[in-house]
Amino acid sequence: xxxxxxxxxxxxxxxxxxxxxxxxxxxxxxxxxxxxxxxxxxxxxxxxxxxxxxxxxxxxxxxxxxxxxxxxxxxxxxxxxxxxxxxxxxxxxxxxxxxxxxxxxxxxxxxxxxxxxxxxxxxxxxxxxxxxxxxxxxxxxxxxxxxxxxxxxxxxxxxxxxxxxxxxxxxxxxxxxxxxxxxxxxxxxxxxxxxxxxxxxxxxxxxxxxxxxxxxxxxxxxxxxxxxxxxxxxxxxxxxxxxxxxxxxxxxxxxxxxxxxxxxxxxxxxxxxxxxxxxxxxxxxxxxxxxxxxxxxxxxxxxxxxxxxxxxxxxxxxxxxxxxxxxxxxxxxxxxxxxxxxxxxxxxxxxxxxxxxxxxxxxxxxxxxxxxxxxxxxxxxxxxxxxxxxxxxxxxxxxxxxxxxxxxxxx
Amino acid sequence: xxxxxxxxxxxxxxxxxxxxxxxxxxxxxxxxxxxxxxxxxxxxxxxxxxxxxxxxxxxxxxxxxxxxxxxxxxxxxxxxxxxxxxxxxxxxxxxxxxxxxxxxxxxxxxxxxxxxxxxxxxxxxxxxxxxxxxxxxxxxxxxxxxxxxxxxxxxxxxxxxxxxxxxxxxxxxxxxxxxxxxxxxxxxxxxxxxxxxxxxxxxxxxxxxxxxxxxxxxxxxxxxxxxxxxxxxxxxxxxxxxxxxxxx
Numbered sequence: 069x070x071x072x073x074x075x076x077x078x079x080x081x082x083x084x085x086x087x088x089x090x091x092x093x094x095x096x097x098x099x100x101x102x103x104x105x106x107x108x109x110x111x112x113x114x115x116x117x118x119x120x121x122x123x124x125x126x127x128x129x130x131x132x133x134x135x136x137x138x139x140x141x142x143x144x145x146x147x148x149x150x151x152x153x154x155x156x157x158x159x160x161x162x163x164x165x166x167x168x169x170x171x172x173x174x175x176x177x178x179x180x181x182x183x184x185x186x187x188x189x190x191x192x193x194x195x196x197x198x199x200x201x202x203x204x205x206x207x208x209x210x211x212x213x214x215x216x217x218x219x220x221x222x223x224x225x226x227x228x229x230x231x232x233x234x235x236x237x238x239x240x241x242x243x244x245x246x247x248x249x250x251x252x253x254x255x256x257x258x259x260x261x262x263x264x265x266x267x268x269x270x271x272x273x274x275x276x277x278x279x280x281x282x283x284x285x286x287x288x289x290x291x292x293x294x295x296x297x298x299x300x301x302x303x304x305x306x307x308x309x310x311x312x313x314x315x316x317x318x319x320x321x322x323x324x325x326x327x328x329x330x331x332x333x334x335x336x337x338x339x340x341x342x343x344x345x346x347x348x349x350x351x352x353x354x355x356x357x358x359x360x361x362x363x364x365x366x367x368x369x370x371x372x373x374x375x376x377x378x379x380x381x382x383x384x385x386x387x388x389x390x391x392x393x394x395x396x397x398x399x400x401x402x403x404x405x406x407x408x409x410x411x412x413x414x415x416x417x418x419x420x421x422x423x424x425x426x427x428x429x430x431x432x433x434x435x436x437x438x439x440x441x442x443x444x445x446x447x448x449x450x451x452x453x454x455x456x457x458x459x460x461x462x463x464x465x466x467x468x469x470x471x472x473x474x475x476x477x478x479x
Numbered sequence: 480x481x482x483x484x485x486x487x488x489x490x491x492x493x494x495x496x497x498x499x500x501x502x503x504x505x506x507x508x509x510x511x512x513x514x515x516x517x518x519x520x521x522x523x524x525x526x527x528x529x530x531x532x533x534x535x536x537x538x539x540x541x542x543x544x545x546x547x548x549x550x551x552x553x554x555x556x557x558x559x560x561x562x563x564x565x566x567x568x569x570x571x572x573x574x575x576x577x578x579x580x581x582x583x584x585x586x587x588x589x590x591x592x593x594x595x596x597x598x599x600x601x602x603x604x605x606x607x608x609x610x611x612x613x614x615x616x617x618x619x620x621x622x623x624x625x626x627x628x629x630x631x632x633x634x635x636x637x638x639x640x641x642x643x644x645x646x647x648x649x650x651x652x653x654x655x656x657x658x659x660x661x662x663x664x665x666x667x668x669x670x671x672x673x674x675x676x677x678x679x680x681x682x683x684x685x686x687x688x689x690x691x692x693x694x695x696x697x698x699x700x701x702x703x704x705x706x707x708x709x710x711x712x713x714x715x716x717x718x719x720x721x722x723x724x725x726x727x
Contacts, residue, residue, distance in 0.1 A: 316679075317684075318684060320684075342681065342684040343684065363681075364678065364681025364682070364684045365681065365684070385508065385511065387677075387678045387681035388681065407508060433642070433646070436646070436649065437645050437646050437649040437653070438684075439645050439649075439653040439654055439656075439657045440642060440645050440646070440657075441681065441682060441684070442657045442658070442660075442661055442667075442671065442682075443638055443641065443642055443645075443667075444674055444678055444681065444682075445514065445515070445518075445670060445673075445674065445677075445678070446638040446667070446670060447515075447518070447519055447634055447635050447638065448635050448636075448638035448639045448642065449638065449642075450515075451635070
């Protein structure tokens with residue numbers, strides 16, 4: 069009876085004013101988020117006080133602003149999806165969401181946005197999750213300052229941190245993602261901006277693009293992921309000033325490019341990766357002002373890469389600078405700095421007088437018989453590399469940097 | 480004789496260190512160049528110096544043998560005298576310029592100490608091998624020839640044969656073979672040890688459980704050091720054994 073009165077009063081209040089505030093706490097009249105949403109009217113604000121709320125399958129079906137004070141915990145108790153947004157103009161801010169259910173048939177997410185516009189998801193902390201933030205067929209949203217900490221071990225039973233599917237114009241900034249399957253995953257999503265995120269220690273990729281065009285990602289850090297960053301089957305992607313670091317392993321890359329056309333890769337840093345960039349079937353890509361240091365292979369070119377240009381990059385102390393698996397070359401290397409360049413500069417114009425040949429015979433041999441890697445830096449290998457340099461047979465003979473820089477480039 | 484040549488050796492390393500640092504302006508690049516030097520030159524100098532010392536002091540040795548001193552202590556003393564003075568020259572000659580350059584504040588200090596440790600091991604091994612050759616050959620020219628050949632074989636030819644074997648049998652699983660092949664050559668062994676520091680990211684690119692265990696854990700480091708120690712102990716034991724039996 070008492071509840072009914074409260075409920076009536078609440079409805080009464082809700083009716084009298086537009087955009088009012090509903091408070092949720094354990095001792096308040098409204099003690100669950102689900103109730104608050106049912107009672108709220110369009111464009112109301114719901115404030116959730118500190119506490120633990122054991123709720124799941126929360127549907128937000130009207131434009132609301134949900135704000136958590138001091139990170140209230142929404143505990144899904146592993147029973148399924150926790151929050152689903154199905155309305156435009158929804159803001160979710162400052163919640164601590166844990167225990168998303170795991171399923172092999174449905175992609176349960178901590179928070180899912182479905183067919184919505186103008187959503188803002190910010191300052192969330194997600195733990196013990198399956199999928200984190202799942203944005204589906206939505207547009208014009210923002211995902212800011214979230215922290216996603218998973219506990220994924222295997223690929224098959226874990227989900228992605230932030231996933232976009234058929235979405236447009238979404239901004240993803242200042243998020244921190246670790247220990248999930250793919251840190252950030254975009255599929256069929258165009259015109260998105262991914263900026264200042266940190267994606268680390270993920271089971272598979274730090275960032276994964278599939279069939280997504282015209283996206284920009286910049287100033288992100290991808291460190292120590294199972295296989296680095298994969299950009300596949302996409303067009304006109306811009307990649308600026310990202311840091312790719314310590315992606316070690318047999319099938320691990322700083323960045324994997326597959327079927328990428330017309331992209332720009334500028335100002336990125338690749339450090340201590342097994343392979344800095346692995347390129348396959350990618351055309352008309354501009355590589356400029358990147359820095360490759362201490363990688364196993366700075367760039368590994370597999371078949372069908374045409375009309376790419378590599379200009380003004382720094383190649384520093386990589387075990388191999390460039391590896392090709394054929395002796396055909398249609399890419400341009402110009403004005404790069406190569407730390408293993410041994411030429412001279414008699415006219416003092418800062419450009420080496422003899423061209424540099426970045427592909428070594430040994431990289432061809434290692435490609436054929438991987439075990440020979442153990443002979444790296446042996447004197448015998450230096451001798452055969454030298455003879456190949458003098459008269460190339462196995463490596464592309466037109467693959468030359470005609471203007472190798474004498475000094476390390478700074479931008 | 481000994482002291483004069485070890486000063487030359489010391490001066491050479493000092494010069495090398497200084498030139499490397501001031502031409503390169505970069506510690507990590509200098510470490511890589513230094514690695515090539517250590518792997519090629521240190522064994523060469525150790526071999527030649529060992530053989531040369533033995534032949535030059537042969538008459539004095541014969542004089543000493545007439546005295547009531549144990550044979551093993553005469554020859555071991557000679558060996559240690561040469562090997563340790565060479566190692567000292569190496570460590571001081573390279574160490575001093577690097578320390579002045581600011582090694583202790585740099586992250587390259589571990590790579591550098593590893594270089595010096597392997598350099599010392601190589602000196603010990605190759606001086607011992609040189610003494611063995613000299614003990615077994617009365618003829619100086621033959622002795623020098625064998626010593627140079629030994630160096631050439633271990634530094635260059637061995638790797639060539641090794642590479643050919645790997646390519647010939649590329650259809651078979653080769654990771655164990657390649658690791659064993661490396662263990663059998665002290666120069667390759669030291670190279671691998673340094674690779675573990677410098678090129679670990681490339682080495683991990685190869686799929687093989689044995690490789691992974693070897694390079695991915697400290698297992699590789701420990702095994703390599705044990706093997707290097709065995710490489711020192713074996714020839715030294717042969718010096719002791721051979722010198723006891725030899726007629727002068």
